[in-house]
Amino acid sequence: MNGTFADVLLLLAIAVVLVWAFRRIKLPAILAYLVAGIVAGPDVTAWIQDPNDYHFIAELGVVLLLFSLGLEFSLPKMIAMRRLVFGLGAGEVVICTLLFAGLAFLWLDDWTAAMVIGGTLALSSTAVVIKQLGESSQLTTRKGQATVAVLLFQDIAVVPMLIIIPLLASSSTDVSIWESLAVALVKGAGVVVVLMAIGKWVLPHIFREIARLRTDELFVLATLLVALVAGGLTHLFGLSMALGAFLAGMMLGESKYKHQLEADIRPFRDILMGLFFITVGMQLDLQVFMHNLHWIVLAVLGIGIIKMLVVRTLAGYMKERDEDAWGAGLMLFQMGEFGFVLVSLALSYSLLSAEIASMLVGVGVLGMAVTPLVIQRCAQLVRPLLRKVAEPNEADLGQPELSEPKQVLVLGYGRVGQTVSRFLTQEGIDHLAIDHDTRRVQEAIAGGDKVYYGDAARRDILKAVHAEQVELIIISFAEDLKALEVLKSIRELNEHAEIIVRSRDDLHLQQLMEAGATQVVPDTLEASLMLVSQVLSRSGIPIRRILSRLDQARRSHYGEMHGFYPGETTDMDPEKIDRLQFLHAVQLSDSAYACGKELKRLALDELAVTVKSVRRGEEEFTEVRGDFVLHQDDVVVLAGGPRAIEASESYLLNG
Incomplete structure (x- = not known):
């Protein structure tokens, strides 16, 4: 017992240090857990002699991961994105699985192992890619949406793969794979009916009663119990525990308790999933990895190129722009976290040798390590592949005439920028907007708006719109770091202009003022002022006094509004x-x-x-x-x- 406790303590210590180090250099925590497993495994320090001692706890991590996936599985979202999900996503999974399985069969001459490898390599990393898309502000772009659609179908495809792997293991018996699959489908249908019935008529009453008691620990216990009971039920029918957890999550995903369930389960899921990835790292044979490093690097490049070509071809048939098609394909080049789940499952059923499993883990680790860099530099990497330059010229967009400077420049033509522009137009104030979103600029110009395509931080763009002569400039995008960059560029050309900057909050207010902003308008503080004005007005305070108060707050740069009492929900990033x-x-x-x-x-x-x-x-x-x-x-x-x-x-x- 003491030895096991010491092992767990060492694992936690290694994981804490590595997760901290990896996050400092902007790498995903999954990689830190995999490296922790490699360090603690038999090939480096040999602190953990037998990774199988932790197999059951690690399997619980997979169960909770699939339960969370089920909670996030949204039928309305699926229907709204059905063209991309079931066109681009399904096409990518099927074609890539067959291509990779064919190549693996030529290499191994074993079709069961080849099918496992094909399915594993066809999947990409939902966790890493979506996080990086969010951090690089590409989630709402067309290529970002296409990427999310493919990841969504891949997450669905994991479920049948979890069913098929045990069947592939039993296919060596007299019963054919098709008979086994038919039996599994019948069992699966029965389990689905039972679980859906429980989810519709039993669970809502249980959670309603628990919610009334307002006892957090009871809610957490009930959530864990539901996930594990559902997993146990499918296991009883000879299917994967993870499948049952997914179905349980899907049942509760449409309920009003979805977000609370997700919040409650996340700490357990993240810790147990961390342990799962540590056990995967332990299975990496370091000698095999180092000996085959050149093949692993070649495999990462080859897999990335194949995926990119498949997605590009499919997206092209679906009339997506070249830039978006290549971009989505590039972002999906890596092997995903569910690939590790499938490799671990296949290894437990002896469908893959330890050497092949180590190489697959190595491919996954290397691919995930370079994913953040690839996504951040997606536009630069894709540009050489385009048939024409990605930057549209003025003739393509029908750019507005720029012979004379305007009274006002609006930098950023999102919702706030467009609102400002409409009011300026109503008052007859001559103005020009600048935006870097091609589609938005095309739509706006087609609608008769005066919008110039370009990056507002570039001096040549600012000179083209005569920024050095403009008296009033509005920076309307709520990205403080970008606004700082734009401010510095403007002040190098124009020292006298009044510059009003929109900001989400007051975190960078002082920096923006020091960089040359005349006035900073933080969304949260302005919303507070508007709310205050409504409250005071309805309380009988004269409008002149209210306006004076608001003006005083703005003139003092919201001095009285800085600072707030923190609570348990305050973001302590x-x-x-x-x-x-x-x-x-x-x-x-x-x-x-x-x-x-x-x-x-x-x-x-x-x-x-x-x-x-x-x-x-x-x-x-x-x-x-x-x-x-x-x-x-x-x-x-x-x-x-x-x-x-x-x-x-x-x-x-x-x-």
Whole structure:
């Protein structure tokens, strides 16, 4: 028992260090878990002698992963994207599976192993690709949508693959694979009917009763129980546990408890899935990997090229643009996390040798490692493959005439930019918008709007639209880092223009002001002001006084609105936490260091905090100066960053 505990402790320690290191260099956590398994496995440190000791717990991770997949399985979304999902997605899975299986058969001369390899390599990484698409702002692009559609069908295709692998293992008996598959389908249909009946008539009542009790741990326990019971039921019928979990998730996916279930299951799923990927890493024979590294690199390139050509061809038949077709194919080049699940399952049924499994794991690890870089540089990698230059010229788009500078420039023509443009048009103010989305520019020009295609951060584009002579410029896209880049480019050309910048919140407000913004308009704070104006108006406050208050808030750069009291749901992302402004109330006890001292003597500004107010009994002091003396039982409200507030509280109380 002590040995097992020590092993688990070592695994956790390795996983924590590697996940931290990998996330620092923007690599997915899955890779960190795989490397942790390699380090702890028999080929490096040999801390874990037998990975099979952890097989059952790792299998629970797969069960919960499929349960989460079932929760996210949305029939309405599937119907809305049916053309791409069942056209592009189904085509990619079927064609790539057959192509890779054919190549594997030529290599191994074993059709059962070849089918497993074909299905494994046809899948791509949903977790890594969608995360990278979101981080690179490509999720809502046409190529992003095509990529998501293929991943969606691949996730569905995992379910029959989980059924077929055990059948392939039993096909060596007298019963044919087709008979086995028919029996499995009948069993599967029976299980589906039973589970759907339970999901429709039993589970809603159970979860409604649990929700009434408002007991979080009971909700979590019930969620885990449902996933495991469903998995156990399919296992009882000779099918995969993961299949039952998927069906259970699908049943609950359309219920009003979907998001709560997903939130409750995620910590267990992530930890157990981490353990699963660690066990996969343990199965990687490092000698085989290093000995065949050249073949593995060649395989990653070959698989990527085949997938890209297949997706490009299918997307071309579906009249998708060349740029989007090549881009979607490139993003799907890697082997996915479900590939590891299939490799592990096939290995447990002896359908693959340990050497082949190690090579497949190596292909998956290498592919996932380079995926973030490939997706971030997708446009540059795809450009040489296009028949014509991806950047459309002015004649193609019917660009507006630019002989004279406009009164106003609107940079970014999304929803906010278009709204600004409509109001300017109504007032007869001559203006021009710039946007980098080809389709949006084409649509806008076709509708009669004055929109110029180009990247607003480029000096040549800014010169083309006479930005150096424009008096008022609006940056309407809520991407602060991009806005900073654009601001610097504009200020190099034009020092006198008024520049109004839209921002999502006040995290980068100071940086934007220092970069040359005349006014920054944070969405969240402006929404608060609009809400306040409605509340005050309905409370009988004169409109002139309300407008004065709003104007004062804006002139002070929302000074009174910075800082908020954090709660359990506050986003404590390490990348943001140093830029957040929190409020925190500190009560001075009779032995507190600050009692009887003036604020200027305490010099709290040196700790990067400000005193927002001091409450003394029923009295509140909102404007406190340096000569203000703090007394016992005063409640001091501090504003500043989380770490600065912690240090200041300790200083006020203990000196």
